[in-house]
Amino acid sequence: MSYETIQYQLADGVATITLNRPDVHNAMNEQMRQELTRCFGELSASDDARVIVVTGAGERAFSAGADIREFVAPQVPTRFRESRRRVDFRAVMDRCPQPLIAAIRGYAFGGGLELALACDIRIAGEDARLGLTEIDLAIIPGGGGTQRLPRLVGRGRALEMILSGARIDAREALRIGLVERVVPAADVLAAALALAKTLAAKAPVALRYAKEALVKGLELPLADGLRFEHDLATLLRTTEDRVEGAKAFLEKRKPRFTGK
Numbered sequence: 001m002s003y004e005t006i007q008y009q010l011a012d013g014v015a016t017i018t019l020n021r022p023d024v025h026n027a028m029n030e031q032m033r034q035e036l037t038r039c040f041g042e043l044s045a046s047d048d049a050r051v052i053v054v055t056g057a058g059e060r061a062f063s064a065g066a067d068i069r070e071f072v073a074p075q076v077p078t079r080f081r082e083s084r085r086r087v088d089f090r091a092v093m094d095r096c097p098q099p100l101i102a103a104i105r106g107y108a109f110g111g112g113l114e115l116a117l118a119c120d121i122r123i124a125g126e127d128a129r130l131g132l133t134e135i136d137l138a139i140i141p142g143g144g145g146t147q148r149l150p151r152l153v154g155r156g157r158a159l160e161m162i163l164s165g166a167r168i169d170a171r172e173a174l175r176i177g178l179v180e181r182v183v184p185a186a187d188v189l190a191a192a193l194a195l196a197k198t199l200a201a202k203a204p205v206a207l208r209y210a211k212e213a214l215v216k217g218l219e220l221p222l223a224d225g226l227r228f229e230h231d232l233a234t235l236l237r238t239t240e241d242r243v244e245g246a247k248a249f250l251e252k253r254k255p256r257f258t259g260k
């Protein structure tokens with residue numbers, strides 16, 4: 001995979017995607033959206049990548065959101081809508097069975113925060129500033145922000161953030177449940193990679209089913225979700241890795257999971 005606006009790396013089952021336009025605080029232009037669509041699309045079908053980490057190049061920003069310079073060109077509504085739909089990389093992220101971890105240093109605004117919202121777990125540095133700032137540009141979040149933020153932090157807090165365009169700090173983000181963890185700024189990527197490595201060592205199919213049970217289940221009525229969980233749990237009882245996990249415990253050694 002070769003890209004210009006992002007960097008991609010795969011090591012020990014952990015794929016790392018780095019938004020790489022540090023001169024503009026990793027703002028997302030059309031090319032970056034297309035490259036992210038391609039990258040997440042390929043990852044969604046990959047068995048080699050067990051966990052995905054997303055981060056921003058440089059020390060100052062995860063991403064300052066959509067590249068505002070593109071906003072100045074006049075838009076034909078239908079063409080704009082179609083081109084956005086074709087490269088809706090966050091919808092492609094939703095199809096990734098792997099856990100997605102956002103490592104957020106510095107600014108995460110607009111589409112940048114929406115990218116983090118499309119991840120499963122968010123680790124922020126003490127220097128992080130987060131906001132859905134679109135309202136200040138006379139637009140609204142269009143990358144899932146109005147839907148994913150209230151599901152994470154609740155209706156009132158999401159409305160307050162989206163209507164005001166407030167830029168909140170890491171402590172506040174942690175308090176309202178917008179991020180899962182806050183660490184010293186310099187440690188953000190290391191913390192995300194350490195968690196990713198821990199997850200990548202789990203039995204691959206169990207890891208995917210655990211995410212699927214939870215994420216898909218949240219969209220279902222409780223009884224259907226419980227049934228779905230039961231079906232996935234039953235399926236996992238048929239794997240070789242389940243026997244290996246039990247044997248390793250009894251033999252007091254580390255398991256060697258194969259994904260079978």
Ligand code: COA
Pocket residue numbers: 023024025027064065066067068069107109110111133134137
């Ligand atoms: N799109 C395009 N360029 C952007 C950008 C964006 N979203 N965010 C920052 N940049 C550019 C700046 O124009 C500047 O370019 P220049 O060096 O050619 O002047 C460069 O990145 C550095 O940004 P600057 O504003 O000088 O840095 P700062 O540290 O003072 O402020 C931010 C950083 C992120 C607080 C500020 O740039 C900002 O508020 N950006 C807009 C964020 C936003 O509203 N995003 C949502 C878009 S829908």
